[in-house]
Amino acid sequence: MKLQVALDVVDLPAALRLAHQVAEHVDILELGTPLVKSVGIGAVSAIKAAHPDKLVFADLKTADAGELEAAMAFEAGADLVTVMGAADDDTVRGAVAAGRKYGKEVVADMITVVEDRVARIREVAKLGVAFVEIHAGLDEQARPGYTIDTLLEDGRQAGVPFSIAGGIKTDTIAAVRDAGATVAVAGGAIYNAPNPTTAAQQLKKHAA
Template identity: 35%
Template sequence: MNNLPKLQIALDDQMLSEAIKTMQLVYKEIDIIEIGTILCCSEGMSTVKNLKAMYPDKIILADIKIADAGEILSKMVFDAGADWTTVICCAPIDTVKAALKEAKKRNKDIQIELTGSWTFEQAKQWKEVGVEQVVYHRGRDAQAAGQTWDVHDLNNIERLINMGFKVSVTGGITVKDLKLFKDMAINIFIAGRSIRDSKDPLEAAKEFKTAIKKYWG
């Protein structure tokens, strides 16, 4: 069904070879391949080129969290074959506009990565300049400190959806977490370690897809 949330895998490996091993196992269950910030920094744009060549039918997201030089950096990832890229929420609005303009010229897209501090006043600005996608992110360090999904998160996500954004949800997401969001029109669930580090990554991906169909089918 078209209204089912998509499943995105976050490849936050430090080596392309490790990312490829995971993808060879799970690609049939994955809608979007995220080349994570860690992998982009470690292996560079060759990672984007290689994974797009290997999986041309998948959406490739280069998660570089643009903070400045929006036109230059977005050109870089799009030239390498990325379909989407991310702009960090603290980036100036002119950076957002520059990255979005470059994306639209190529029939590609950007996402605003909501990592760290941001406001709904900023969200209003993003909407006004034409941003369609945001990523609600519970950070890796916050997870390590024991932060869990709570009413504050759910209310924020619902408010973003009501503003008209397509919302991706990420941050240590597990299959058990999905039911927390079952009454929301989530666009994408992003899973990384819960699939990559599983004893059986393919089965883990299938479990996500089964749960998504259960709650949104």
Template identity: 40%
Template sequence: MKLQLALDLVNIPEAIEVVKEVEAHIDVVEIGTPIINQEGHHAVKAMKDAFPSLAVLADTKIMDAGGYEVMNASQAGASIVTVLGATDDETIKGAVEEAKKQGSEILVDMINVTDIEQRAKEVDALGVDYICVHTGYDLQAVGVTPFSQLTTIKNVVKNTKTAVAGGIKLETIPEVIKAQPDLIIVGGGIANQDDKKAVAAEIQKQMKDAATV
């Protein structure tokens, strides 16, 4: 299992300062959609330049022109690029093809996909690297969590690694770890805490402990 820090701060210097605090305890840093909307791929490059040893995920949420969008994000320094599972297969295929050329990976975000089980089976056959269950901010606000969906895709995916995002925090990490996703994505559960380093370190510890059981 790997730990990804999701950053939705639109202030790049502030985002870099947050990553400095937790760099030793994370594997991937995500440049969130709000930052990309505000700053473009400059934010991806700035983060990769600041932390060359970390993988950078560009949360582009691609819905069309898969190959072109993946090329731009990858050339800016993204190791992983996101595509929406709700898009068509041709867009995902184009993204996968370009990612292979660029040496990057594709994460398919299943946010707002109605039939998670069926779509996960379809996406699993398209050669992507990760399938991610994701509960968005608006649903988190009314108490929805991604855990049942994670179990669903774990049961049907045969080739692709799995990821989970959406309101995950230190208190819910044990439940997430039980499902054994390959990538755990935490945003405010680390970034909004007073002692970010301590929280990230504890999450990392619990993940490592589970891996040795």
């Protein structure tokens, strides 16, 4: 299972600093949606230039104009880009078409899809995405009683390649691996840690 760090900071120096602190222990460097909105698509190029040996993931969460937005990320140097799994099928198809053109990959982010999630995961998988990200966003995580258990159960049932995002920590990452995820995404557990390097190292260790 790969470890993906979500660089959920809002300025480029902070993103470069965090990437530098954790790169040794992670496989994928994700530019979080707020970072891209704050800095612009050029942030993708800056992270890729600093870490050409890492997969760079642009979390655009595209909701429309899939081909155009995915192409922007790939032109900037992204290896993977997200499109909303809740978007129109043609938006997902458009992003996938851009992926084929650039030889890069598209991930369907299932954030906000809660009802019939397994059925929608299977539908978007057929549209040609590399994998789906089964995801509880920060607002959902903040609700009382939140756990990642339903994400893991849907991953087990879906029967397609998936990643998990939703507040993964050192005490839950092994369950993510055991559910069969190809990628575990961790944001807050790393960027909120007193020592992000140690946090990334510990997550990688618990995922092994």
